[in-house]
Amino acid sequence: MKVKLAHPLFIKMLTASARAIDNRAVIPILSGIHIEVHDDTLDMIATNHELTIIHHLKPNNEKTEDVPTLQILEDGAVVAPAKLLLDITRRMKADSLEITTDHHQNITLTQGDLSYQIHGMNPEEYPLPPTFEESTEVRLESEAFRELLDKVSFAASRDESRPVLKGVRLMQEGKKLIATATDSHRLAESNMTLTTDEVVLKEPIILPAKHIPDIIALLSEEKETVYLQTDLRTLALKGQTFDLFLRLLNGTYPDTRMIIPKTGKSIVETDREPLLQALERALVIAQYNRNQTVRLTADEGTIMLYTVHPELGTFSEPLSGSTPQGEALSIWFNGQYLLDALKHLKQDRIVFWFNGALSPFVVKEKAADHILHLIVPVKTH
Numbered sequence: 001m002k003v004k005l006a007h008p009l010f011i012k013m014l015t016a017s018a019r020a021i022d023n024r025a026v027i028p029i030l031s032g033i034h035i036e037v038h039d040d041t042l043d044m045i046a047t048n049h050e051l052t053i054i055h056h057l058k059p060n061n062e063k064t065e066d067v068p069t070l071q072i073l074e075d076g077a078v079v080a081p082a083k084l085l086l087d088i089t090r091r092m093k094a095d096s097l098e099i100t101t102d103h104h105q106n107i108t109l110t111q112g113d114l115s116y117q118i119h120g121m122n123p124e125e126y127p128l129p130p131t132f133e134e135s136t137e138v139r140l141e142s143e144a145f146r147e148l149l150d151k152v153s154f155a156a157s158r159d160e161s162r163p164v165l166k167g168v169r170l171m172q173e174g175k176k177l178i179a180t181a182t183d184s185h186r187l188a189e190s191n192m193t194l195t196t197d198e199v200v201l202k203e204p205i206i207l208p209a210k211h212i213p214d215i216i217a218l219l220s221e222e223k224e225t226v227y228l229q230t231d232l233r234t235l236a237l238k239g240q241t242f243d244l245f246l247r248l249l250n251g252t253y254p255d256t257r258m259i260i261p262k263t264g265k266s267i268v269e270t271d272r273e274p275l276l277q278a279l280e281r282a283l284v285i286a287q288y289n290r291n292q293t294v295r296l297t298a299d300e301g302t303i304m305l306y307t308v309h310p311e312l313g314t315f316s317e318p319l320s321g322s323t324p325q326g327e328a329l330s331i332w333f334n335g336q337y338l339l340d341a342l343k344h345l346k347q348d349r350i351v352f353w354f355n356g357a358l359s360p361f362v363v364k365e366k367a368a369d370h371i372l373h374l375i376v377p378v379k380t381h
Contacts, residue, residue: 001037001076001101005057006069007111010097011089013044013055014082016221016242019214020046020053021082029079034126035099036077042070045129046082051211052129052245053218078105079121088116130245132231138200140177142226142239144192146219148179149212151190151344151371156209157183164251167206172199180256181209186337187256187374188344205230206249218242260374261362264353266326268298269366270319272350275303276342278317279335282307285315286335291378294335298352299328307335331357332378338363341373 017033025031025048034045042057059070078101088109089097098110105120149168157165162184169180178191194200207215215237219226222239229236230248237244279294286292286307297304303321308314331354342350347365354361357377364372 001035001078001099002072002074003037003042003100004071004073004096004098005042007089007092007094007097009057009069010099011086013057014086014089016218017044017046017053017055018082018086019217020048020051022048023083029121029125030127031082032079032121032126033082033085034077034079034123036123037072037075038077040072042072045126047127047129049127050208050247051214052243053214054129054243056241056243074100076101077123078107079123079126080107081118081120084118088118129243130234130236130247132234132236135229135231136198136200137227137229137236137238138198139195140192140226140228142219142222142224145177145226145228146216148177148190148192149207149219150216152179152181152188153209153212154340154344155181155183155186155188155373156212159183164206164249164253166210167208167249167253168212169204169206169253170201171204172201177201180253182254182256182374185334185376186341187260188341188371189256189260189374190371192370200228201230203232204253205232205235206251206253207235207246208249211246215244215246218244259360260372261353261355261360264326264355264362266298266323266329266352266354268303268321268323268329268352268354270303270321270350270352272342272345272348274319275305275350276339278305278319279339279342281317282315283335283339285309285312288312292334292336293332293378293380294338295330295332297328297330298323298354326354329354329357331361332380333361333375334378337375341375344373345371 036043044055046053100108107118107120109116153168171178175194175197176191180189226237226239235246282294282305286294288309295306303319306316345365349366351366352363360374360376
């Protein structure tokens with residue numbers, strides 16, 4: 001194998017692919033990145049058996065800092081030790097980089113008089129990318145899908161005792177793609193509109209939440225569209241420059257539709273940013289409580305936030321709001337949960353749906369129904 005390419009592009013591909021590398025891998029070959037040049041394309045593959053990322057780079061007429069994007073001089077393949085290759089390339093100059101390999105899997109990286117030679121591994125021992133039978137794929141706007149996952153993934157559980165809740169559920173209802181995450185104490189749900197009402201997800205699928213940041217990072221680079229495909233065991237996302245394969249979680253996700261109220265007995269409206277800032281102030285004390293408990297009281301156009309710690313003291317702050325429906329109420333909840341929810345809402349005006357001090361409540365944007373958060377209150381004595 002022999003190629004010349006722009007150093008910034010190579011390190012960008014390496015950094016993105018390395019997200020699928022497990023540096024604690026028991027099998028040595030899985031600590032490497034498979035680099036192959038064939039059919040006028042450079043492919044970079046990384047996998048940990050759960051997540052597989054494939055980057056594609058083709059020659060074109062564009063240049064990066066006056067350096068040709070890619071020149072293929074000889075086909076070939078090798079598996080390079082990922083961490084070592086990253087450490088080396090990060091210390092090389094932003095200039096044209098030449099990479100060559102020999103029949104003994106030795107890899108030479110050259111920039112002018114600068115040269116590294118490292119030992120690679122046999123590419124024939126590297127696991128093949130996942131494959132599945134032909135299935136329907138759907139075109140997604142990259143930015144919309146990235147936002148969909150980002151708005152809900154934070155609410156997924158970290159509890160090993162309920163592995164299915166450590167994922168984000170995707171399900172299709174007509175032309176809506178709905179994402180849901182919950183840890184049983186809070187829930188986040190959002191949806192986006194598909195370009196077709198053809199059934200792509202015959203059943204709900206569960207994406208491991210720990211790999212959602214990897215998907216989001218890739219989608220941030222893909223500015224236009226991606227294609228989603230699944231066989232209910234593996235999720236495939238395909239863009240112009242990458243393919244991603246993710247092993248889905250097994251199990252039955254709880255039917256969360258039964259617990260989300262359609263409205264509230266008491267409805268409270270307020271501005272998002274002042275409430276967010278007040279919550280941050282309350283959590284200075286509330287963070288030392290067992291459940292970071294904060295109390296919200298709403299009555300006649302005023303919202304009062306309050307918290308107390310028996311050894312540290314108290315906090316209270318009034319905020320303006322309105323109660324267009326229902327009676328005055330007082331409810332205790334985990335302040336960090338509400339803060340997380342507010343950070344993932346974008347509009348200035350938000351609304352609460354309350355159904356009593358002991359029932360889960362909804363917080364959402366007043367003028368939008370595509371995203372909502374549900375929080376279970378905390379019982380106090």
